[in-house]
Structure formats: structure tokens, C-alpha cells
Amino acid sequence: MSHAAVPHIDIAQALRRLPLFTEITDEQLRMLVGATHERDLARGEILFQQGDPPKGFYYVIRGQIKLAFASRQGNEKVVEVLGPSQSFGEAVLFMNRNYPVFAEALADSQLLLIDRGVVFTLIEEDPHFARSLLAGMAIRLHGMVRDVEAYSLNSGAQRVVSYLMSLGDTHSPGASLPCTRPPADPITVTLPVSKHVLASRLNLVPETLSRIFHDLTERGLINVHGSEITLTDVAGLRELGD
Amino acid sequence: MSHAAVPHIDIAQALRRLPLFTEITDEQLRMLVGATHERDLARGEILFQQGDPPKGFYYVIRGQIKLAFASRQGNEKVVEVLGPSQSFGEAVLFMNRNYPVFAEALADSQLLLIDRGVVFTLIEEDPHFARSLLAGMAIRLHGMVRDVEAYSLNSGAQRVVSYLMSLGDTHSPGASLPCTRPPADPITVTLPVSKHVLASRLNLVPETLSRIFHDLTERGLINVHGSEITLTDVAGLRELGD
DNA sequence: ATTCCGGATTGACTCTCGTCAAGGAAGCGG
DNA sequence: CCGCTTCCTTGACGAGAGTCAATCCGGAAT
Numbered sequence: 367m368s369h370a371a372v373p374h375i376d377i378a379q380a381l382r383r384l385p386l387f388t389e390i391t392d393e394q395l396r397m398l399v400g401a402t403h404e405r406d407l408a409r410g411e412i413l414f415q416q417g418d419p420p421k422g423f424y425y426v427i428r429g430q431i432k433l434a435f436a437s438r439q440g441n442e443k444v445v446e447v448l449g450p451s452q453s454f455g456e457a458v459l460f461m462n463r464n465y466p467v468f469a470e471a472l473a474d475s476q477l478l479l480i481d482r483g484v485v486f487t488l489i490e491e492d493p494h495f496a497r498s499l500l501a502g503m504a505i506r507l508h509g510m511v512r513d514v515e516a517y518s519l520n521s522g523a524q525r526v527v528s529y530l531m532s533l534g535d536t537h538s539p540g541a542s543l544p545c546t547r548p549p550a551d552p553i554t555v556t557l558p559v560s561k562h563v564l565a566s567r568l569n570l571v572p573e574t575l576s577r578i579f580h581d582l583t584e585r586g587l588i589n590v591h592g593s594e595i596t597l598t599d600v601a602g603l604r605e606l607g608d
Numbered sequence: 609m610s611h612a613a614v615p616h617i618d619i620a621q622a623l624r625r626l627p628l629f630t631e632i633t634d635e636q637l638r639m640l641v642g643a644t645h646e647r648d649l650a651r652g653e654i655l656f657q658q659g660d661p662p663k664g665f666y667y668v669i670r671g672q673i674k675l676a677f678a679s680r681q682g683n684e685k686v687v688e689v690l691g692p693s694q695s696f697g698e699a700v701l702f703m704n705r706n707y708p709v710f711a712e713a714l715a716d717s718q719l720l721l722i723d724r725g726v727v728f729t730l731i732e733e734d735p736h737f738a739r740s741l742l743a744g745m746a747i748r749l750h751g752m753v754r755d756v757e758a759y760s761l762n763s764g765a766q767r768v769v770s771y772l773m774s775l776g777d778t779h780s781p782g783a784s785l786p787c788t789r790p791p792a793d794p795i796t797v798t799l800p801v802s803k804h805v806l807a808s809r810l811n812l813v814p815e816t817l818s819r820i821f822h823d824l825t826e827r828g829l830i831n832v833h834g835s836e837i838t839l840t841d842v843a844g845l846r847e848l849g850d
Numbered sequence: 851a852t853t854c855c856g857g858a859t860t861g862a863c864t865c866t867c868g869t870c871a872a873g874g875a876a877g878c879g880g
Numbered sequence: 881c882c883g884c885t886t887c888c889t890t891g892a893c894g895a896g897a898g899t900c901a902a903t904c905c906g907g908a909a910t
Binding site for chain 1: 677679680683685687698699700701702703705708709728731732733735738739741742743745746747748749750752753754755756757759760761762811850
Binding site: 592 | 887888889890
């Protein structure tokens with residue numbers, strides 16, 4: 367109770383801000399509010415386990431959620447890390463399956479849980495909502511395909527470089543400009559997750575990630591200070607990442 | 609012209625048989641027929657290239673289609689192999705992207721191309737169709753997640769065993785029974801693709817796949833005769849595949 | 851049968867990356 | 881300032897899987 371204030375949220379307003387719900391009617395919004403619950407997690411808390419049945423899908427309001435699976439040998443593989451205004455768990459609602467991954471808070475987090483029932487109702491009465499949902503799942507699927515491509519065709523170093531470049535792209539310039547790739551050389555990015563988690567996300571062990579950073583540094587391509595990484599030679603990185 | 613007869617297809621009937629369209633109205637079916645084109649491919653022909661803009665989505669009527677990406681170093685990774693009454697290419701319709709993979713016929717094939725426009729029309733007017741589409745994409749996404757899990761957490765041999773077991777499951781008993789895993793021991797399965805393609809699908813090179821088969825044979829778990837593989841010790845395989 | 855050819859197999863070698871174990875470095879509470 | 885934890889780094893080593901090259905096998909055409 368004595369923790370930092372956990373300001374509860376105006377659910378209606380929060381929902382309105384979310385990409386999926388920008389265009390629904392006020393009446394639909396009321397229905398949605400009735401079917402939405404706030405969920406607060408402390409860092410390290412588990413939201414759901416691999417194998418749990420889905421109750422709905424989630425929106426991240428604040429904090430950071432990691433999706434991962436674990437083998438019984440104790441190995442763990444991070445599939446995705448989600449931040450504010452990103453959603454997850456929609457797809458599993460449309461199958462008679464349980465979660466193939468577990469979800470854990472990487473930081474104190476605030477989520478919205480949208481009940482599965484209301485999703486189906488909205489699909490019935492609002493084709494635009496259905497289209498948005500389809501678009502979201504398509505993007506997610508595309509992301510997985512890209513990941514598979516990277517795991518299969520690229521080396522560890524290449525995956526790291528690609529990741530750094532993608533951080534550079536979205537961070538520094540106006541991210542919405544159609545003109546990507548201004549070759550402005552010295553870009554500094556901040557890793558949004560610990561190196562341990564990043565390594566797993568990139569299908570590496572922390573030791574290997576560390577060595578790759580070391581190697582890239584020696585070649586004069588990057589500089590690492592904690593989670594701040596400066597890309598000193600973007601051209602060189604690009605031809606490596608390919 | 610002198611080839612084996614390529615019997616053209618009653619598109620309406622064919623569409624009716626497909627999972628996505630079992631419940632649409634007759635009027636919708638007429639519209640669909642008007643927006644559907646037959647496409648015939650010879651073995652080895654390319655349906656679309658990585659980077660092509662999508663015209664619609666495809667249904668396999670006859671034959672076999674492989675989806676894969678290629679790196680400029682010439683490496684190739686098979687993402688999926690699709691057979692009759694399976695569809696592909698829906699997801700990319702909902703993004704402003706081009707195909708992330710290319711599609712090639714592994715055998716002489718007959719496809720239906722459903723124009724993208726009619727898909728959006730159907731979503732507008734038929735929530736049930738939208739739901740089916742979502743379900744299909746969810747299944748595909750789930751499949752990709754499973755693949756990533758396998759690539760990340762399992763060894764090559766484990767992936768091979770899992771694949772063989774999945775072939776055994778769907779083939780031999782009534783596939784729709786809720787009771788999976790009857791431990792009936794000597795099951796013979798037929799590889800639906802060449803070992804070269806299978807290897808790539810499992811993220812292996814052909815040599816490694818060959819060695820894995822050899823090793824499993826030596827341990828008395830399977831017998832290999834060409835593309836016929838007999839699972840002689842399902843229990844042993846299961847504890848390996850885990 | 852004989853030849854040819856693509857796919858499959860085998861062997862020898864290499865290399866990337868994971869494993870195991872031992873340090874650092876940075877933050878935090880006492 | 882000290883000890884503690886947590887995260888990261890570094891080193892030595894090994895195992896799994898890829899590469900290259902030679903060979904084998906089976907089916908199709910001649």
C-alpha cells in the first residue's frame with residue numbers, strides 16, 4: 367500500500383486511445399468497458415502460464431511484458447517483448463487451444479484484459495473491427511515469418527546488427543516518414559530490455575551476445591556503455607547485416 | 609496439349625468444398641466465382657516471387673506448393689509445404705506489404721486464386737466469414753510459433769522425431785478422434801516431400817537429415833526404405849522427441 | 851542392359867555457438 | 881565502507897550441425 371501510487375485508469379479513455387478501438391461507436395465502447403478489466407503486475411509476476419486457457423486478450427498500458435516458452439530442461443526462449451499500447455493474445459482466442467507461451471512482467475506493468483466474449487460480439491456487428499483485428503494478426507504473423515527467416519538464414523552477429531539497426535530506424539528520425547535510412551552516422555540507441563532477455567529474443571545465450579558486442583566494438587562499428595549503444599559506422603553495419 | 613488431361617474445374621463446386629466457404633450464401637458464392645481464377649502450374653514453376661505484390665489468396669486444389677525464402681548467398685529455407693484444400697497468402701492481403709516468401713510448385717498443381725477485393729467485400733457483409741478467416745490465420749500463427757519453439761529449443765533429431773510422430777498421428781488412426789496417441793507400435797508413414805525439402809523445412813541440410821535417419825535406424829527406432837518410414841518403437845521415439 | 855541423372859548417402863573437416871566455470875562491475879541496503 | 885545480489889563479461893572447452901567432395905542408388909530414357 368505504501369508503494370508508489372498506482373493510479374487506476376479511466377478504462378474508457380484508455381480503450382479509445384488504442385489502435386483497435388479508435389473507430390468504434392460510443393455504444394460499443396460502453397459495452398467494451400463492461401467487458402474490460404484492469405490488471406496490475408509487479409516486475410517478475412506471471413500473467414499466464416504456458417497451457418492456461420485464454421480469458422481474453424491483453425493491452426499493455428504501462429510497463430513491459432515478455433512472451434516466452436520454456437522446455438522442461440529449463441531452457442527458455444523469449445518470443446516477443448511488448449510495450450505500451452501493444453496488444454497480445456488475440457490469436458489464441460480463435461482456436462480451441464491454450465496459450466503456447468507464458469507471459470511475465472519485465473517491469474511493474476498495467477494491463478487491460480478484454481474478455482473474449484465481447485471480441486466475438488464486436489466482430490458480429492462491426493466489420494471494421496474485424497478488419498483491424500485481421501490486420502493486427504497479419505502483422506504479427508509477418509513478424510514471426512521474419513523471425514524464422516532471421517533464425518534460419520542469418521548468423522548471430524547478423525541478427526544482432528539487424529536488431530540494432532531497427533532500433534536506430536524507429537528511434538532517431540521521424541519514425542513515420544516514408545523516407546527510411548538517412549545515413550546519419552553516429553546514432554545512439556538504448557536497449558529496451560536487459561541483455562539477458564535480448565539474447566534470448568535473438569536466439570542466443572548471453573555469453574554469445576556479449577562476445578558479439580565485443581567483436582563489433584573491436585571492429586569499430588559500435589560503442590557499448592551499459593544499455594546505451596552508439597552505432598558509429600552505420601554503413602559498415604548495414605553491409606554486415608545484409 | 610498432348611499431356612495428361614488437365615480437367616478444368618467447376619469453380620463453384622470447388623469453392624463450396626473449401627473450409628472457408630462452406631457456409632456462405634448462394635449469392636455470395638456467385639460473387640466469389642466471379643472473382644476466382646484457376647491457376648495451373650507445372651512442377652518447378654514459380655507462382656510468385658519474394659517481393660511480389662499480392663493479388664489475392666490461393667487455394668490448393670491439386671498438387672503441392674512450397675513457400676520459402678532465399679538469401680542472396682543462395683541458401684533457401686522452406687517455411688511451409690501446402691497440399692490440397694489448404695490455403696495460403698491471406699495474411700499479406702491485410703498489410704501494405706509484398707510477399708515475404710516465394711511460392712513454387714513441387715508437383716504439377718491446380719490452384720484457385722481468390723481476388724483480394726472480394727475478400728474485403730465478404731468481410732463487410734458476413735461476420736461468419738470474418739471469423740473463419742481469423743481462425744485460419746490464428747492457426748497459421750500458432751504453427752509459426754510452434755516452429756520457432758522447435759527451432760529454438762529442440763535439436764535436429766528431436767525436430768525430425770516430432771515430424772515423424774505428427775505424420776503418424778494424422779495418418780493412421782481416425783484423425784479426428786479426441787483420443788490422440790494410441791501407442792500402436794509399428795506405424796509406417798510416407799514422407800509427402802523429398803528429403804531435400806523436408807530437411808529445409810526442419811532447418812537442416814540434407815546431409816544432416818540423412819545422418820539423423822541413419823542414427824535413428826541404428827538405435828532400432830525406425831526403418832527407412834526410400835520415402836517409406838516405419839516407426840518401430842514409438843515409445844522410444846516419444847521419449848526422445850519429448 | 852546400359853547410360854545418365856538427380857537425389858541421397860557417407861566421410862573428413864570446420865566452425866559457429868553453447869556449456870561450464872570463474873571472475874568483474876554496478877547498484878543497494880545496512 | 882562492506883557485503884550482497886544481479887547482471888554482465890571473459891576464458892577454455894566441446895558438441896552439434898554445416899561444408900565440401902566423393903560415391904552410391906534407383907528410376908527413366910535409349
